[in-house]
Amino acid sequence: xxxxxxxxxxxxxEEREEVKWSFEELGFLSxxxxxxxxxxxxxQRGDRVMAVLPRVPEWWLLNVACMRTGTVLIPGxxxxxxxxxxxxxxxxxxxxxxxxxxLAPAVESVMSDCQFLTSKLIVGKGSRAGWLDLKELL
Numbered sequence: 001x002x003x004x005x006x007x008x009x010x011x012x013x014e015e016r017e018e019v020k021w022s023f024e025e026l027g028f029l030s031x032x033x034x035x036x037x038x039x040x041x042x043x044q045r046g047d048r049v050m051a052v053l054p055r056v057p058e059w060w061l062l063n064v065a066c067m068r069t070g071t072v073l074i075p076g077x078x079x080x081x082x083x084x085x086x087x088x089x090x091x092x093x094x095x096x097x098x099x100x101x102x103l104a105p106a107v108e109s110v111m112s113d114c115q116f117l118t119s120k121l122i123v124g125k126g127s128r129a130g131w132l133d134l135k136e137l138l
Contacts, residue, residue: 011057019057026064029138033058033065036137041096041119045070048094052076052085052103058123058134062098071096078103086110089117100124104131 005022012018021029037043049071053059066073074092076085078100085106089097093116099107101124108130111117122131 009057009060011060021057026061030061030064030068032138033061033134034068036121036132036134037065037069037071037096040132040137041121043069043071043096043119046072047096048072048074048092049096049098050074050076050085050088050092050094052078052080052097052099052107053123054078054100056100056123058098080106082106082109086113089114095119096121098123098134101126101128104128 005024007020008023008026009021010018037049043049049062049066051059051062051073063073074088074094076088080088088094089110090113095116096119097107097117098121101122104122107120120131121134122128123134127133127136
């Protein structure tokens with residue numbers, strides 16, 4: 001018989017919803033996320049990716065995907081204001097931002113001042129015009 005897969009990731013939210021990934025699944029999903037960064041977002045080694053997300057499973061996928069692609073991850077807390085986001089985007093010259101559907105309006109309010117930003121990924125239950133939906137791309 002085949003040995004059961006070892007658990008690599010186990011996430012539970014406040015509603016007691018669970019996400020469990022084996023090492024094989026984590027590898028597969030992180031490679032798909034890396035492909036999203038490289039292909040859909042057009043990022044290359046050394047480019048910067050800003051993540052303003054709560055601790056959702058996609059946060060960990062993004063971390064591993066950035067290591068795989070050689071992109072630089074700039075983590076940010078979901079408590080950042082639009083002014084904080086603008087400062088970090090300008091200072092880092094990030095080409096991509098990944099955020100939740102609740103924080104997307106704050107990013108949109110400062111977009112005109114972010115000349116380096118070329119792609120926006122959203123993580124959430126709904127889609128948003130002008131944003132790439134990470135779950136859909138995966």
